[in-house]
Amino acid sequence: MSDVPDPWQHRVDAVWLDRALDDDARIAAIDALAAELGGEHSVALFERAGARDSAGREQEAEPLYRAALAAGLDPARRTRAVIQLASTIRNLGKTDDALAMLADEYTATRGGQLADEAAAFYALALVSSGDTVRAASVALTALAPHLTHYTRSVTGYADELLDPRR
Structure with missing residues (x-):
């Protein structure tokens, strides 16, 4: 429909x-x-x-x-609706619900048309939840493919934020 x-x-x-x-x-x-x-x-x-x-x-x-x-x-509108709903409920103080929705959407959209959008709002929800290191990692991972130089380095640093032993 x-x-x-x-x-x-x-x-x-x-x-x-x-x-x-x-x-x-x-x-x-x-x-x-x-x-x-x-x-x-x-x-x-x-x-x-x-x-x-x-x-x-x-x-x-x-x-x-x-x-x-x-x-x-349809799939594109569904992703947009999930992102927008999650952002809305994050603004309403339902951070855990927003975080769960966005974590799923972030995983589901990786490499897809709205992957960067899902990553951006997932990072915002992570910041709202207090997980700023994971938020930075998500944001850097989304940004890295768009860089003219240093894509591999930024991707590595994003991974390192989550696992400093790397």
Whole structure:
């Protein structure tokens, strides 16, 4: 149930890109577009959650993200929904739940399209949990392949942070 017509997605994308919209207007615009798909459509739920999350309304966003995930999303949106939900619940003080979700997503996405995004939010959750060394290792591991030089060294140092005997 995560298929949407291209023209619909283009209109949603345009709402997200429209810097003239304030939070309330963006939520209203997304809600209107979501209504076209129906209240239980997974992508409609996901977009509604994202609009609220972006506006700092995490408590409103959380159940919408959960409903979107339960309704079934395509793999890329599912990963985005997990990352966004985990970030939301981390902001709501549910660090352990966020950390568990992001650890799983970090592992599942390694080498995939949204691997760096999962790593970034996993690192943030690790910092929130007090595990700053593991957070640095995760962040450096994600960064290393993008470096012009020193990829192997940075990867080695990231591993060494977790196991100083290396």
